[in-house]
Amino acid sequence: MNVTGDQALVKKLNKSIVLERIRLHAPLSRAQLSSQTGLNKATVSNLVAELITEGLVYETGLGESSGGRKPLMLLFNSRAGFVLGIEVSVQYIQGALTDLAGAIEAELVLPLGQHDPAFVMEQIRKLVQQLMQVTPPSPHGIVGIGLGVPGMVDESGTVLFAPNLGWEEVPLQQQLETELGLPVVVDNEANVGAQGELYYGMDGEHRQLVRDLVYISAGSGIGAGIIIDGKPYQGAWGYAGETGHMTIDWNGRSCTCGSRGCWELYASEKAYTAPALSLPAHSTAKLLPFARQGDADTLSVFRDIGRYLGVGITNIVNSLNPGMLIIGGPLAEARPWLEQSMREVIDERALPYHRRQLQIRFSTLGSRSTMLGAAYAATAPFLGRVRVSL
Known part of the structure; x- marks a missing residue:
């Protein structure tokens, strides 16, 4: 079976590849990006121009010349937006406001005296509101919220079973997106903890x-x-x-x-x-x-x-x-x-x-692994990662 994508999808994929390369390996020149990604120079230049316009990438200084003019180097603007990473535990919820590279701007812990979903939702709302109040100005503001919860979570962000909280079939992602008006990602706390360790712990x-x-x-x-x-x-x-x-x-x-x-x-x-x-x-x-x-x-x-x-x-x-x-x-x-x-x-x-x-x-992250992993889970969709299933 042949699988094809339209031009918009191909462009989104290429843009994601370029941004990811800059994010992980900057400073890079446009010529280096072309060489490392396999994209032609014109495509790279156009994608970089869009990323600069969107505030996600900026130019800095001059790199080493290979014979011609010294190239401008590109850096990822990690403060182009912010995310909230939240861990729901049995005894507390803790949240962090981070930039797009996982640097913590502010943290907050609220106790959980009870586990009724409505009460936990209210505490999450309080935590989100308090962290949003201290968010620095940025081109994109708060771009997403990630939550790690101690239980089984399906693809729609519904907590199917969380025995330590006494939860079954709680549509956490849907409720939070409706009430907060922001993209929300919900996953098992250990799953996002692993991502926190992988991307921010090493x-x-x-x-x-x-x-x-x-x-x-x-x-x-x-x-x-x-x-x-x-x-x-x-x-x-x-x-x-x-x-x-x-x-x-x-x-x-x-x-x-x-x-x-x-x-x-x-x-x-x-x-x-x-x-x-x-x-x-x-x-x-x-x-x-x-x-x-x-x-x-x-x-x-x-x-x-x-x-x-x-x-x-x-x-x-x-x-x-x-x-x-x-x-x-x-x-x-x-x-x-x-x-x-x-x-x-x-x-x-x-x-x-x-x-x-x-x-x-x-x-190495201590008690912050889940919180930062949840922040990463909220950051990745904004940065344009696209899953392609064959």
Whole structure:
């Protein structure tokens, strides 16, 4: 079957290619863009002129001459617009106003005292309104909003099932777009967290080398964002990555998902509420001071959580054979007290060829991975990325 596109689609594709090249590899001249993209010089010049008119690209200085006049160099204008990246968690929502390169302009955290969708929507609106008030002037203003939520999300941005929030069939994207009048992208929080790590958590050189990555979001629950061959992997129907609900104890504790013995009951903040424990707090942030003081009960719990993290990570490593695995979310802040026991289990149980070149890292973005990944998810459509399905 032959697949063709009209001139408008071809132009949009070419324009996206040129902008992406400038964004990732600037400063570049027009001649360099032509050479690197394979587009002829006239096409590049016309597309660059449009991008300059739109405020997305600007000229600066003079580059090295190859024999003629010194060329003007092109740079990406990351402050041509702004986006909002939002993470909806069980205990809070946090949001960041970023420019088009992920630089944070402002941040805000609001508590979630309840999980009723109407209440959460109201908190999201408050957060958006407060961040919009501090948005600097720019040619394009706020160009989109991205949200990461702890649950299964379909292509229309409907939260199908979020057991930790008690949600089913919540059309979050549709409601927010109607009320806010802006493009909205909604995805699973670990999926966007993986994109945050890939695009904002490592430099371009490392990003090109990492083709297969798993990001583990460990907080009030556990989820996994999976990158395969440089692209997000979401499964046949978009629900891949619900690793927190793989069974590690066939007759274990009951889970809100309806099953038993799920990984997240033992390797997330849910472990703090186990019947046999009596801890002074039920969130990682509140437990960290006790760990720093050497509280024996807190240290013991973190070591156990590390072991259980190691068990689940071993299953993922043996199944997917990723090149890199990154641990993020609130529990990443407890790295000094859980990493050793986690690595001991992985070294003991993961298949030797699978772990031989495996890189295991803790997030460089800390608790911001999902928030920044959501911002990236809102930025990409504005910058003109076009999916072509054959």
